[in-house]
Amino acid sequence: MNKPFRHKMYLVNSYMKRYLLILFLTLTASAVSAQQHLLSGHITGPKNELIPFTSVYIRNSTYGTTANEDGNYQFRLAPGSYKVVYRMVGYREKAYDVTIGDHDERLDIQLEEEIFTLKDSTAYNEKTDPGMDIMRKVIAARKQHMQEFKSYKATVYIKGVQRLISAPKGLMGETVSRQLELDSVGRGILYQSESLSEFNFEQPSKFKEITIASKTVGASPPFSYNKASDLQLNIYNDVFAINGLSSHGFVSPVASNALSHYNYKLVGTTVTNGRTIHKIQLLPNHKHSPTFKGNIYIVDGDWRIYSADLMLTKKNDNLNLIDTLNISQQYIPIRDSVWLPSAIQYSYNGNVLGFEFGGYYLGIYNNYRIDQTFPDKYFNGEVLRVDTAANIKTSNYWAATRPLPLTKSEARDYVKKDSAEAFHKTDVWKEVNQHKKNNINYFSYLIFGYDASSRDERDSLYIFPFLQTFYYNTVEGFGINAKVTYTHKVDDFHSWKITPALRYGFSNKLFSANMLGEYLNDPFHNSKFWVNFGSDVLDLNNVGTRSLYFNTLSTLLYENNYVKYYRSQYGGFGYQRELANGVMWSGSLSYSGRRQLYNTSFSKIRDVKNKEFTSNNPLAPAGTPADDQSFLFPTHQALSLNTSVAFTFDQQYITRPTGKFNLPSKYPTLTLNYRKGINKVFGSDVDYDFVSADISQSNIRIGLSGYSSFKLTGGDFINNHKLYFMDYYHYLGNQGTTFDPLYIGSFHFLPFYTYSTYGAFFEAHYQHNFAGSILNKIPFMRKLKLEELIGANFLTTRGNPNYREFYVGLQRLIFRVDYGISYTGNNKYIQGIRIFYGIR
Structure with missing residues (x-):
């Protein structure tokens, strides 16, 4: 018997046991219910005003209920004698002897106001009260x-x-x-x-x-x-x-x-x-x-x-x-x-x-x-x-x-909305609603993309935003990056999706086509396979720099061509699975042919005084002309193995019929990473071994003073016989006024490529959000509901020791403004403002 079949039989048996149990409990409840009768009534105050949400319970038991918004209450009791207690803040508690026989009983209650008296009339004094x-x-x-x-x-x-x-x-x-x-x-x-x-x-x-x-x-x-x-x-x-x-x-x-x-x-x-x-x-x-x-x-x-x-x-x-x-x-x-x-x-x-x-x-x-x-x-x-x-x-x-x-209003609402829900399940409604739901909103598509789905919602299509589709950079010139994701839901436990992409640069006339496919096969263990292949123009910093949108703006408006690109033709596959609660493992193997690219376009909307485009070689000296074609790496092949294990201590989770959903832990997550460049297999030129470990935690509540987040990462190339710039360890740096603060491991002012290393390194990040506990004490600031932040980032490598950043910030919903200062060694490096407004 094969494993998928055994798994399906296990699920069938599991569901059968659950349904039999539910059937048994239902029948038992029905039998018990047949022996019970309803005690109900209406609760009012001394002026016949209704008293909503009064607590009603049986004395010397743990069985009770609460009146509804209209002051009506009800609960089922087996035949017998009971002492029923009625309690509501501001009213005197009342208890009544009730006997339940062979029929329902009604008991309307009128509560009296609770009279709290003082033994003397001593004036209030906080020291003697x-x-x-x-x-x-x-x-x-x-x-x-x-x-x-x-x-x-x-x-x-x-x-x-x-x-x-x-x-x-x-x-x-x-x-x-x-x-x-x-x-x-x-x-x-x-x-x-x-x-x-x-x-x-x-x-x-x-x-x-x-x-x-x-x-x-x-x-x-x-x-x-x-x-x-x-x-x-x-x-x-x-x-x-x-x-x-x-x-x-x-x-x-x-x-x-x-x-x-x-x-x-x-x-x-x-x-x-x-x-x-x-x-x-x-x-x-x-x-x-x-x-x-x-x-x-x-x-x-x-x-x-x-x-x-x-x-x-x-x-x-x-x-x-x-x-x-x-x-x-x-x-x-x-x-x-x-x-x-x-x-x-x-x-x-x-x-x-x-x-x-x-x-x-x-x-x-x-x-x-x-x-x-x-x-x-x-x-x-x-x-x-x-x-x-x-x-x-x-x-x-x-x-x-x-x-x-x-x-009465709640009952009417249920009837109306239950009827509407039943109608929404009909083919007529699904046909009408599908056209309505799939209508495109062009403003939304501009920023967030466009979603469409089939009537039964088993098939869906997502078109990436316009802001990520049309772009400009000095390597490709103006270009198109057309990208969609198609998702198919097989059943509640299995689904797959594919993301094809086409990219073309009009200046270097370079056409790229690639595809990513994913298959989610076990939602109870967060298990999935993935495969990718094709060609693309990639960032030399593999953890990311600026999006196509922001790089387009900074290049055309300010002549800041921050992002540096190379050409890759690749194929790979990977797998991830939660091995035990709180232990997530992933591994992948990829093969790529990589070659250097150069600037071919120098368009700009306006001239910026004392500003010129820079070379596509991130290691070229300052002042190197933009059309520079200096050597960074030779055309080569690379076979790479990646694996990581993340340990989330005291992992809490929710189990739903459709899968397991992990929750943020109140303890840190430890992640161990290993990456190997495999030499002389399928012509691979790389030969290195890289190890790293990081420990991180977000939203650590600190009493009344808000919450903190931190991340510590350290690693080294224990073998660096042969590797190329894209194989270095890179950092999530930032250049430009906008930044992305959503990831605690990012820097405010660190250049994207300068500190990339093939040696040992250590980085540390800490941030505390005071959650308004300071500004709330300032009258004219209180109404703004701003959250104040402080933070620091640190990095040291063999070639660039002791890089530091310190910053303060203000945040409201998705908007954030930070002011910070950075140091390289003992020298001030950059200081300034960084902003975020929800677009990355």
Whole structure:
């Protein structure tokens, strides 16, 4: 039996087992459901106002739910007697005895406002306020409460909704309203999501989430929290981040150093269910510090969190995308000594160009099982596994499973969008939509290229941007570089793509044609084969210099022909595969015939004073004329072997039905590289051995002060008997005002070819992004939401020791401006400004 067949049989058996398990669980759930009845009702306040998102749970259990936006709640209970508890911040907790018989029960609840009273009327003083003493006790007990349990399992339901509340009439035409499915005044639900997961946690920070069911309709928002792991808000941690909305963290009100950031005011005290609860107002020491406003509720004696109602604002906290964010969290006793969240909610609103929107993400935690024993190696880096049937659950399944009822508008939205989705799967819609989707947008094509796909989206075509198609350089003159990628999806696990390219230089009349083919055969191990062959005009610096677009501009406008080219006729193949979690191996073998090229064209749009084109020989002395044909290397053949192994420590990943997706690690990645020039095989002229190692990590969060990134690389040619300039070790340098800061291993001012070496070298790069923590303290700069950066780059080689760069920068979204200075040895080399605006 061959290996592909065995693999397919394994997948079939695996799927059969999963579907049988799902069928068994469904039948079991149906049997249990038949023995349960619905407890439902409506929750209002003392003035009959609806109270949304009230927590409802069964006392002395870990089973509960939350009311929806309209104050309606429901959950299923087996026949028996229960003590049902209703809790909402600002209202007095109520508990009712409920008996479930052989039919559904309805219990409408009217909550009373919680009255917090002070024992005396002493005026507030931050040094004497009893709130300070209470919070000192809470902070002292913080670690104890974090370590009350070793592990747990829980069932987590996540609900997300985003609404458009109002829109400017001038921008809300019929087409826009129809596209967003809004009403006549520009209101409607833009997005809904639901998920049901099993969440497994072990101290101090190991977790694995298994998504059982997931549903999403509408346009995806720019930020989302639709997984249980997204809503793991632990107020007992010192710092926690609001991913997607802020680039810096926020100090918890009970952090170990919270007294340096907050003052606390005791608003009042009440007694609930025999417990004394203190309401503490949070008073940040500084208006624009990375802290929360709001209230936190503390259990007297235990000095633990009862609930929290926190707030962040765009004005004070530099939030992105939204104006306000409210965070609400309710804790319930799982055991007398263990309290865990029953519900967590993020609610937000914002305004963009007059479009006012709002929404929420709500997490409901049920069926806690404390101090679970997990199998060995259960926490193996897989932090999320999505069940194969998670995205195909029926509306009947969700109606029986979701712990809170849909509002009328949410139900209507589901019906409308589910119907639309069903229609979008018809051949009629696919035919219409294909023509619409494949219409070309010429402005987009200019910068980003053009995409087209077949009706079933198994076949797609990408045409590279116009800015990369037409070019000019002094070697080829004006030229055309026509390049497309065709992709075919065989099935969920296999796909291939080919990228043919045609290139022609009108000055040197050199025609090139080449092709790259890739076959992705195992998405669960990031495995793929590739082969390439043909002819091309290549950069002598094999790690890249300037794009065709930027080199065209600098050459024609400023007579800076930075990039140096050579001719290559080549063929090669390679393979990569993840050998184990966090261990990625790749290898390739290539053969090429290479020859030197010379400048043949000297066109320019304008004359630049005291400026001349330079030779295509990067090692030619300064002042060498542009038409120079000095010798750099002879025409030769090269057979080269490349291999590398990357070790990502504590690699975390997501497993979906279509493959494995690695996540950024909180630990560095170590990469070992080996390259060999093989001599006297197929006439190969090269003979060298090169080894290098690098260690790197990005986005290392440094408390409240932003995040750092670094890369260290060292290597040597242990054999350099025979090699040519393109075989040297090259660096990602930069010449010109624009630069690309997206890769931490790049330089700001280093020439592209001057430091290239066939000997030992060491380079180091470090950058820190303060994420606005400095400029946020300056009133007139705060509104700009700029992120401040500092960084340094270092390089030393045998011939050019101790090259250094230091820089500072400002960044906003894709825009960045840096000012820096560089040194060669003890001498200042270059200083100036470098800019980036999203185009590379």
